[in-house]
Amino acid sequence: MDASDRRRRAAEEAAEWWVRLQEHVSSAEREQYVDWLRESPVHVAEMLRIVQVHGALAQFERWTKLPAEASNEPEAKVVSLTPEDNSLTPPANHPKHTTYRSLLVWAVAASLVIIVGLSALFALSARGQIIETQRGERREVALSDGSVVQVDPETRLTVNYESQSRRVTLERGRALFHVAKNPERPFFVRADGTTVRAVGTAFAVEQASNSVVVTVAEGKVAVLTAHQSLRVDQPETVAPSGTASPKTLITVHAASTSAPQVTGRASRPTVAETSIGAAGEILLTANEQVTVGGSGTTEGVREVDSRRELAWADGRLIFENDSVEHAVHEFNRYNRIQLTVTDTALARRPISGVFSASDPDSFVAFLQTVAAVRVTRDAAAGITIHELESSH
Amino acid sequence: MTDRDARFRLADWFLKWRQPLRKFLIGKGTVPTSDLDDVAQEVFLRLMRYDRTELIEHPQAYLYKMASNVAAEWAIRGRYQRSREPDWVAALAADDHSDNVEDQAGQIELQDEIERALVTLTPQQRQVLKLQFYSGLNRAEIADRTGLTERSVKRALMKSYERLRHRLDTERFAKVSHARVSHGRE
Numbered sequence: 001m002d003a004s005d006r007r008r009r010a011a012e013e014a015a016e017w018w019v020r021l022q023e024h025v026s027s028a029e030r031e032q033y034v035d036w037l038r039e040s041p042v043h044v045a046e047m048l049r050i051v052q053v054h055g056a057l058a059q060f061e062r063w064t065k066l067p068a069e070a071s072n073e074p075e076a077k078v079v080s081l082t083p084e085d086n087s088l089t090p091p092a093n094h095p096k097h098t099t100y101r102s103l104l105v106w107a108v109a110a111s112l113v114i115i116v117g118l119s120a121l122f123a124l125s126a127r128g129q130i131i132e133t134q135r136g137e138r139r140e141v142a143l144s145d146g147s148v149v150q151v152d153p154e155t156r157l158t159v160n161y162e163s164q165s166r167r168v169t170l171e172r173g174r175a176l177f178h179v180a181k182n183p184e185r186p187f188f189v190r191a192d193g194t195t196v197r198a199v200g201t202a203f204a205v206e207q208a209s210n211s212v213v214v215t216v217a218e219g220k221v222a223v224l225t226a227h228q229s230l231r232v233d234q235p236e237t238v239a240p241s242g243t244a245s246p247k248t249l250i251t252v253h254a255a256s257t258s259a260p261q262v263t264g265r266a267s268r269p270t271v272a273e274t275s276i277g278a279a280g281e282i283l284l285t286a287n288e289q290v291t292v293g294g295s296g297t298t299e300g301v302r303e304v305d306s307r308r309e310l311a312w313a314d315g316r317l318i319f320e321n322d323s324v325e326h327a328v329h330e331f332n333r334y335n336r337i338q339l340t341v342t343d344t345a346l347a348r349r350p351i352s353g354v355f356s357a358s359d360p361d362s363f364v365a366f367l368q369t370v371a372a373v374r375v376t377r378d379a380a381a382g383i384t385i386h387e388l389e390s391s392h
Numbered sequence: 393m394t395d396r397d398a399r400f401r402l403a404d405w406f407l408k409w410r411q412p413l414r415k416f417l418i419g420k421g422t423v424p425t426s427d428l429d430d431v432a433q434e435v436f437l438r439l440m441r442y443d444r445t446e447l448i449e450h451p452q453a454y455l456y457k458m459a460s461n462v463a464a465e466w467a468i469r470g471r472y473q474r475s476r477e478p479d480w481v482a483a484l485a486a487d488d489h490s491d492n493v494e495d496q497a498g499q500i501e502l503q504d505e506i507e508r509a510l511v512t513l514t515p516q517q518r519q520v521l522k523l524q525f526y527s528g529l530n531r532a533e534i535a536d537r538t539g540l541t542e543r544s545v546k547r548a549l550m551k552s553y554e555r556l557r558h559r560l561d562t563e564r565f566a567k568v569s570h571a572r573v574s575h576g577r578e
Binding site: 011012014015016018019020021023027030031033034037038040041042043044045046047048049050051052053054056057058059060061062063064065066067164165167186188190195197 | 428429431432433435436439440444447448449451452455456459502503505506507510511518521522525526527528529531546549550551553554556557558560
């Protein structure tokens with residue numbers, strides 16, 4: 001076995017170890033790994049190279065541009081996809097190359113420090129940080145990367161930060177994410193079968209009874225369904241809405257490229273006509289919202305007032321021709337003192353107004369001005385609202 | 393509490409080193425075979441000296457830590473040896489917003505390079521990588537979506553990394569050799 005054979009073999013083993021080490025490994029396996037590293041400097045070198053490959057993949061931004069069925073395509077075709085890029089490539093003998101050795105040694109140090117840090121982080125939170133709120137409880141949590149999550153009552157989510165990605169799983173409820181920008185480490189929020197991807201933006205995810213609602217407050221985002229993502233190696237056609245697979249993958253990222261604007265309120269699916277980008281993504285900008293149903297279908301992109309939609313994050317409840325019953329339900333989520341409406345006619349009555357979520361008394365006072373009601377307060381049962389006979 | 397402090401420190405580190413990380417990953421800032429092998433040789437010696445049972449606890453963390461120490465020590469040594477090179481010190485001090493044209497060009501060059509390498513993979517390998525890096529799926533989910541077994545997903549990942557390692561190395565080495573010849577360095 002000559003030197004290049006040994007190196008090839010070492011590269012193969014390093015790749016295998018890298019993939020295995022991404023999962024939970026037993027102490028016996030770690031022992032084997034350490035022994036393998038201590039067998040030869042070539043093993044160490046090849047492991048460091050695999051780390052570089054991983055770093056390059058984590059930095060790669062053109063996944064959606066990759067050619068379809070391209071294993072046998074000539075490379076020239078790929079180059080032609082991005083002709084403008086080549087014109088910007090600096091000449092190989094740029095004067096700054098004289099400093100590259102020093103620079104790269106520093107850079108190796110720096111990038112390895114980051115990897116050490118992030119792997120330590122990951123070790124600390126192998127099972128994830130759990131954030132959970134009860135009825136009547138709201139929280140605002142600063143995450144280690146500078147992102148902030150505003151968590152609504154009755155919500156549970158898990159935060160898992162890894163070296164190449166930031167992952168949050170929303171098990172129930174809703175949360176607003178202000179994502180610290182970091183293109184090298186995308187931010188994923190998963191709810192049910194839906195995944196939202198962001199680089200640096202503000203958006204909310206709500207897990208409703210049989211759907212997931214994504215609302216964008218800032219920046220531009222793109223949404224990709226699983227049906228489309230499965231076809232990474234197929235020609236990039238758009239799936240007609242309604243034929244998506246049972247699980248829908250929503251991918252949201254801050255897109256720097258121009259996104260076709262969606263205007264107007266969509267009452268029917270309008271995704272195909274309005275906002276499909278080059279890669280089959282549904283592009284959303286600020287003040288747009290999409291709902292993914294349990295069957296994976298979307299109702300199309302809606303234009304919304306995100307400040308109104310996300311007012312809950314600021315502790316405000318906004319009602320616009322919503323029923324009293326709905327308003328009471330919302331107040332009860334935010335407070336220990338529970339409201340009860342005994343009369344069905346009153347419960348169905350539409351109301352509009354802006355309220356502080358933590359102040360059910362002001363809502364009761366408001367009700368008293370618009371309807372003839374009698375209010376009883378009880379330490380155990382909370383506040384009960386009865387409609388007076390005479391109000392009919 | 394200590395964990396929390398550690399996390400904030402790590403976040404600081406990350407912000408501080410983002411720019412060098414990008415420079416490290418762009419084409420001309422990559423490590424030529426000989427330099428990386430030198431670092432590896434020194435790391436190997438340290439691994440041999442270190443207590444095996446401790447290494448087994450967090451092998452990857454120790455590996456990265458040693459490699460980053462070696463690289464940092466050499467960089468400090470290099471700073472005194474090369475007095476005519478203030479450029480890169482300034483570059484390291486620059487913040488994220490100072491991306492100049494050259495950085496952007498380097499970034500594009502890197503993206504081109506990775507794209508060319510990815511095209512040499514099989515469609516299935518590319519699909520698996522895309523689902524991991526772009527869609528953020530874990531292996532079980534990738535298996536679920538592609539209809540592959542988890543074992544096949546792992547296999548595709550291993551093969552992809554190995555292939556990309558050779559592919560990227562060839563390109564980079566050619567480029568670095570060219571730069572060295574151009575400047576008559578070492």
